Amino acid sequence: MLSFTTDDLRPQDRFDHWCEVRGKTLFGVTIELERPQRSDFYGRFSARGVGGAIVSDMQASSYRIGRTNADIARMSGNSLCIGLQVRGPGMLETGRGSRQYVQAGSLTISHSDLPFQATPERSDGFEYRMLKIPLSADLLVGARGHDLFAAGLPHTAPQARPLEALFMALTRADVPPTDAESDVVHAARLALIIRGRLAAGSVEGRAALRAGYLHAARQILARDLRRPDLSPERVAAELGISLRQVHVLFEPTGQSFSRTLTTLRVREAAQLLRARPSRPVADVAFHCGFESLSAFYRAFQGVYGMTPRDLRQAESEPRRTRPQPEAAMA
Structure with missing residues (x-):
């Protein structure tokens, strides 16, 4: 577990410390903030290992952030990054002629070693949570991952809800997943499917989808357990799958719905x-x-x-x- 904050630093030193000591040497990014705003800067960061991946959580004052080619050359990572903009929307640019609006509560998918620049929409700070998954030949199963420029998760994608459920299960600090290593792999493969790099109908794709739907079903159960009318039919309708599929999801757990x-x-x-x-x-x-x-x-x-x-x-x-x-x- 790695954790640090600027709270113990002098106000006049906080931004420089965050920018130079943390930004360049730990995050591998370039940070920009207008000088008049630096005196009120604050930042908090924590990171922990989960199933071979790294879960990080950051809360800080609003600032512009980018990962340049120089940053990448200095600190490469070859990882798949799934990020959640918990608070603080903004614009995301990848230098490819397009700008994307990232709203609070949305996920983004990217490769760690591709450039981007993010500009906050508001000035009241942000919170960002990320699941960083090292890529390997076994995980990729022949798919491409190095060309995943940062892009928001389309909510219309069939795999969006399962991926969101896996992400939430893996990034919860209070209830660690029982099979984190497998769930990390499933999350990465769902991200690859959504970005068109892995076939949804492959053996690996179907396994990832089942794992994601199981977590999504469990979320519904935990959310609505006080409802007497909570049923497999209700869960199936919310997830957009068949009643039989709901029952099949729970079979590997050894416990029925x-x-x-x-x-x-x-x-x-x-x-x-x-x-x-x-x-x-x-x-x-x-x-x-x-x-x-x-x-x-x-x-x-x-x-x-x-x-x-x-x-x-x-x-x-x-x-x-x-x-x-x-x-x-x-």
């Missing part, structure tokens, strides 16, 4: 039972999407091996080991 949803609901209920000891059990059960109290008790017993009341009693006794759910969703 129904079992996965039930475990998520029980875990949510357990958190509420711990946080609100006086809240009625029935209220917790219905709040978490269970349609009957008896169904909730059966599900809770199956996951934790005890009743909700037993859980609360165990939580009130600090010497006892807290009960853990089964490994169904580990």
